[in-house]
Amino acid sequence: MTDLRLALYQPDIPGNTGTILRLAACLGFAVDLIEPAGFDVSDRNLKRSGMDYIAAAALTRHVNWERFVAWRATTGRRLILASTKAADRYTDLVFRSDDILLFGRESAGVPDHVHETADARILIPVVKGHRSINVAVSAAMIVGEAMRQTVWV
């Protein structure tokens, strides 16, 4: 297990969360699910995409943003937001081994107050004219870079 964590802000597509939980189980990072989600955790699409890996993933559910903020305050961990509105490339950030990597909801990202709460905001640059990358794919890219820097060294 790595000490890195990945947080999902009110995700609304169960297949994406299932894909991320499978990645989490395989790479050994924990996941924080910030509710409300747009689906029930018993959703069959979540189970289909996460398969038996869901049971192996270290998943913590937070009933809302405020409870997640209160929990994080007890940990001293940085919050790193992946955002299409960020200015800094994710490859330029020096990750810490206990960072929490936060990803927004598929339909709307995160609200401004969440954007401002983050200790850093990072971007995967995309070709001009395109809006965003699938959340599970962007999570795989950024977790991969964070682990390259902090685990696979």
Ligand SMILES: C[S@@+](CC[C@H](N)C(=O)[O-])C[C@H]1O[C@@H](n2cnc3c(N)ncnc32)[C@H](O)[C@@H]1O
């Ligand atoms: C489908 S996107 C959300 C799209 C939303 N309209 C927005 O602009 O934030 C879901 C999440 O994936 C992550 N994401 C997608 N593309 C990204 C990119 N190019 N750079 C950084 N994060 C990205 C972000 O965390 C985003 O909130």
